[in-house]
Amino acid sequence: TQLLEQSPQFLSIQEGENLTVYCNSSSVFSSLQWYRQEPGEGPVLLVTVVTGGEVKKLKRLTFQFGDARKDSSLHITAAQPGDTGLYLCAGLPMEYGNKLVFGAGTILRVKS
Protein backbone atom coordinates (compact mmCIF):
# COMPACT_ATOMS: atom_id res chain seq x y z
CA THR A 1 0.00 0.00 0.00
CA GLN A 2 1.36 3.38 -1.03
CA LEU A 3 1.54 6.03 1.67
CA LEU A 4 0.75 8.57 -1.05
CA GLU A 5 -2.01 7.66 -3.48
CA GLN A 6 -1.91 9.44 -6.81
CA SER A 7 -4.74 9.68 -9.28
CA PRO A 8 -5.25 9.24 -12.08
CA GLN A 9 -2.51 6.79 -13.03
CA PHE A 10 -2.72 7.70 -16.70
CA LEU A 11 -4.04 10.75 -18.46
CA SER A 12 -4.18 11.35 -22.20
CA ILE A 13 -5.56 14.71 -23.27
CA GLN A 14 -5.57 17.10 -26.20
CA GLU A 15 -3.42 20.19 -26.31
CA GLY A 16 -5.21 23.11 -24.72
CA GLU A 17 -7.20 21.11 -22.19
CA ASN A 18 -6.95 21.55 -18.43
CA LEU A 19 -6.18 18.73 -16.01
CA THR A 20 -5.75 18.04 -12.33
CA VAL A 21 -3.66 15.37 -10.67
CA TYR A 22 -4.34 14.41 -7.07
CA CYS A 23 -2.12 13.13 -4.29
CA ASN A 24 -3.82 11.84 -1.15
CA SER A 25 -2.82 10.27 2.12
CA SER A 26 -4.14 9.50 5.57
CA SER A 27 -0.83 10.70 7.02
CA VAL A 28 0.22 14.25 7.77
CA PHE A 29 3.23 15.60 5.93
CA SER A 30 5.63 18.33 6.96
CA SER A 31 5.99 19.17 3.27
CA LEU A 32 4.90 17.88 -0.10
CA GLN A 33 6.71 18.11 -3.38
CA TRP A 34 5.87 17.58 -7.03
CA TYR A 35 8.39 16.21 -9.51
CA ARG A 36 8.35 15.73 -13.25
CA GLN A 37 10.28 12.91 -14.83
CA GLU A 38 11.01 12.45 -18.52
CA PRO A 39 12.05 9.14 -20.10
CA GLY A 40 15.66 8.26 -19.40
CA GLU A 41 16.10 10.92 -16.76
CA GLY A 42 15.72 11.33 -13.05
CA PRO A 43 12.84 13.21 -11.42
CA VAL A 44 13.20 16.98 -11.34
CA LEU A 45 11.67 19.02 -8.56
CA LEU A 46 8.89 21.41 -9.63
CA VAL A 47 7.71 22.80 -6.31
CA THR A 48 7.66 22.31 -2.55
CA VAL A 49 4.64 23.23 -0.45
CA VAL A 50 5.03 23.51 3.29
CA THR A 51 2.06 25.34 4.81
CA GLY A 52 -1.45 23.87 4.98
CA GLY A 53 -3.67 25.59 2.42
CA GLU A 54 -0.68 26.92 0.50
CA VAL A 55 -1.09 27.58 -3.21
CA LYS A 56 1.88 28.03 -5.53
CA LYS A 57 1.88 28.86 -9.21
CA LEU A 58 4.53 28.04 -11.75
CA LYS A 59 3.44 29.47 -15.09
CA ARG A 60 0.52 27.25 -16.15
CA LEU A 61 0.93 24.91 -13.19
CA THR A 62 -0.91 25.48 -9.90
CA PHE A 63 -0.04 23.46 -6.81
CA GLN A 64 -2.12 23.29 -3.68
CA PHE A 65 -1.41 21.77 -0.28
CA GLY A 66 -4.45 20.65 1.68
CA ASP A 67 -5.40 22.47 4.89
CA ALA A 68 -4.70 19.35 6.95
CA ARG A 69 -1.39 18.72 5.10
CA LYS A 70 -2.56 15.27 4.01
CA ASP A 71 -3.18 15.91 0.33
CA SER A 72 -2.09 17.99 -2.62
CA SER A 73 -3.14 18.71 -6.18
CA LEU A 74 -1.45 19.80 -9.36
CA HIS A 75 -3.52 21.66 -11.92
CA ILE A 76 -2.27 22.37 -15.42
CA THR A 77 -4.02 24.98 -17.52
CA ALA A 78 -3.98 24.77 -21.31
CA ALA A 79 -1.74 21.72 -21.45
CA GLN A 80 0.94 21.55 -24.11
CA PRO A 81 2.78 18.57 -25.64
CA GLY A 82 5.86 19.65 -23.72
CA ASP A 83 4.01 18.90 -20.48
CA THR A 84 4.07 15.18 -21.33
CA GLY A 85 5.84 13.14 -18.68
CA LEU A 86 5.54 11.34 -15.38
CA TYR A 87 4.38 13.52 -12.50
CA LEU A 88 5.28 12.35 -9.03
CA CYS A 89 4.20 13.67 -5.70
CA ALA A 90 6.49 13.10 -2.75
CA GLY A 91 6.34 14.01 0.87
CA LEU A 92 8.04 13.98 4.23
CA PRO A 93 5.69 12.15 6.60
CA MET A 94 5.75 13.67 10.05
CA GLU A 95 6.64 10.34 11.64
CA TYR A 96 9.50 9.48 9.26
CA GLY A 97 11.78 12.49 9.62
CA ASN A 98 14.02 12.84 6.62
CA LYS A 99 12.56 9.94 4.63
CA LEU A 100 10.98 11.25 1.43
CA VAL A 101 8.29 8.91 0.12
CA PHE A 102 6.89 8.97 -3.39
CA GLY A 103 3.52 8.32 -4.92
CA ALA A 104 3.26 5.89 -7.83
CA GLY A 105 3.04 8.73 -10.33
CA THR A 106 0.71 9.98 -13.04
CA ILE A 107 1.69 9.46 -16.66
CA LEU A 108 0.51 12.45 -18.66
CA ARG A 109 0.37 12.50 -22.42
CA VAL A 110 -0.64 15.69 -24.21
CA LYS A 111 -1.49 15.20 -27.86
CA SER A 112 -1.12 17.97 -30.39
Place this chain on the structure above:
Amino acid sequence: DAGVIQSPRHEVTEMGQEVTLRCKPISGHNSLFWYRQTMMRGLELLIYFNNNVPIDDSGMPEDRFSAKMPNASFSTLKIQPSEPRDSAVYFCASDQTGRSSGNTIYFGEGSWLTVV
Protein backbone atom coordinates in the same frame (compact mmCIF):
# COMPACT_ATOMS: atom_id res chain seq x y z
CA ASP B 1 27.40 22.93 -11.86
CA ALA B 2 27.78 19.17 -11.95
CA GLY B 3 24.72 17.35 -10.73
CA VAL B 4 24.55 13.93 -9.15
CA ILE B 5 26.69 11.62 -11.24
CA GLN B 6 25.89 7.95 -11.55
CA SER B 7 27.65 5.09 -13.27
CA PRO B 8 27.16 2.95 -15.16
CA ARG B 9 24.17 4.38 -17.05
CA HIS B 10 23.25 0.99 -18.39
CA GLU B 11 24.27 -2.50 -17.32
CA VAL B 12 23.18 -5.90 -18.50
CA THR B 13 24.42 -8.78 -16.43
CA GLU B 14 23.75 -12.46 -15.94
CA MET B 15 21.93 -13.80 -12.95
CA GLY B 16 24.32 -14.55 -10.13
CA GLN B 17 26.85 -11.89 -11.04
CA GLU B 18 27.83 -9.07 -8.73
CA VAL B 19 26.63 -5.61 -9.68
CA THR B 20 28.14 -2.39 -8.35
CA LEU B 21 26.46 0.95 -8.96
CA ARG B 22 28.32 4.15 -8.20
CA CYS B 23 27.27 7.63 -7.24
CA LYS B 24 28.95 10.98 -6.76
CA PRO B 25 26.64 13.40 -4.94
CA ILE B 26 26.60 17.15 -5.44
CA SER B 27 29.49 18.76 -3.61
CA GLY B 28 28.42 20.16 -0.27
CA HIS B 29 25.36 17.96 0.06
CA ASN B 30 25.42 15.88 3.20
CA SER B 31 22.54 13.49 2.55
CA LEU B 32 22.57 10.77 -0.07
CA PHE B 33 19.72 8.54 -1.11
CA TRP B 34 19.46 5.37 -3.17
CA TYR B 35 16.10 4.77 -4.85
CA ARG B 36 14.87 1.97 -7.10
CA GLN B 37 12.20 2.56 -9.73
CA THR B 38 10.08 -0.10 -11.39
CA MET B 39 6.79 0.00 -13.23
CA MET B 40 5.15 -2.16 -10.59
CA ARG B 41 6.37 -0.43 -7.44
CA GLY B 42 7.30 3.07 -8.54
CA LEU B 43 10.11 4.86 -6.71
CA GLU B 44 11.20 3.10 -3.53
CA LEU B 45 13.75 4.41 -1.08
CA LEU B 46 16.35 1.75 -0.43
CA ILE B 47 18.71 3.52 1.95
CA TYR B 48 19.85 6.98 2.89
CA PHE B 49 22.99 8.37 4.43
CA ASN B 50 23.53 11.53 6.40
CA ASN B 51 27.11 12.72 6.77
CA ASN B 52 28.27 9.37 5.34
CA VAL B 53 26.44 7.38 8.01
CA PRO B 54 23.59 5.04 7.02
CA ILE B 55 20.47 6.36 8.75
CA ASP B 56 17.70 4.17 7.40
CA ASP B 57 18.24 0.99 5.39
CA SER B 58 14.78 -0.46 5.98
CA GLY B 59 14.08 -0.29 2.27
CA MET B 60 16.93 -2.57 1.30
CA PRO B 61 15.08 -5.60 -0.03
CA GLU B 62 17.43 -8.39 1.00
CA ASP B 63 20.86 -9.21 2.31
CA ARG B 64 21.99 -9.40 -1.30
CA PHE B 65 21.86 -5.60 -1.33
CA SER B 66 24.48 -3.50 0.42
CA ALA B 67 25.44 0.16 0.28
CA LYS B 68 28.47 2.07 1.43
CA MET B 69 29.51 5.68 1.62
CA PRO B 70 33.23 5.75 2.42
CA ASN B 71 33.44 9.53 2.04
CA ALA B 72 31.29 12.56 1.30
CA SER B 73 31.81 12.34 -2.45
CA PHE B 74 31.22 8.68 -3.22
CA SER B 75 28.73 5.92 -2.59
CA THR B 76 28.16 2.44 -3.95
CA LEU B 77 25.18 0.14 -4.09
CA LYS B 78 26.10 -3.49 -4.54
CA ILE B 79 23.93 -6.46 -5.43
CA GLN B 80 25.49 -9.88 -4.91
CA PRO B 81 24.30 -12.20 -6.30
CA SER B 82 21.98 -10.43 -8.74
CA GLU B 83 18.62 -11.86 -9.77
CA PRO B 84 16.29 -11.03 -12.68
CA ARG B 85 13.81 -9.38 -10.30
CA ASP B 86 16.48 -6.81 -9.44
CA SER B 87 16.08 -5.35 -12.93
CA ALA B 88 15.11 -1.72 -12.44
CA VAL B 89 16.39 1.82 -12.67
CA TYR B 90 18.46 2.72 -9.64
CA PHE B 91 18.62 6.40 -8.79
CA CYS B 92 21.03 8.16 -6.52
CA ALA B 93 19.99 11.51 -5.09
CA SER B 94 21.50 14.05 -2.75
CA ASP B 95 20.40 17.06 -0.78
CA GLN B 96 21.55 19.58 1.75
CA THR B 97 19.61 18.85 4.91
CA GLY B 98 18.48 21.40 7.39
CA ARG B 99 16.73 23.65 4.95
CA SER B 100 13.54 24.92 6.55
CA SER B 101 11.55 24.95 3.32
CA GLY B 102 11.77 21.22 2.95
CA ASN B 103 14.28 19.06 1.25
CA THR B 104 15.29 19.84 -2.31
CA ILE B 105 16.57 16.54 -3.56
CA TYR B 106 18.55 16.32 -6.75
CA PHE B 107 18.47 13.07 -8.67
CA GLY B 108 21.05 11.57 -10.94
CA GLU B 109 20.10 10.22 -14.35
CA GLY B 110 19.84 6.68 -13.04
CA SER B 111 21.52 3.36 -13.67
CA TRP B 112 19.43 1.05 -15.83
CA LEU B 113 20.06 -2.51 -14.66
CA THR B 114 18.92 -5.57 -16.53
CA VAL B 115 19.63 -8.99 -15.04
CA VAL B 116 19.08 -11.85 -17.46
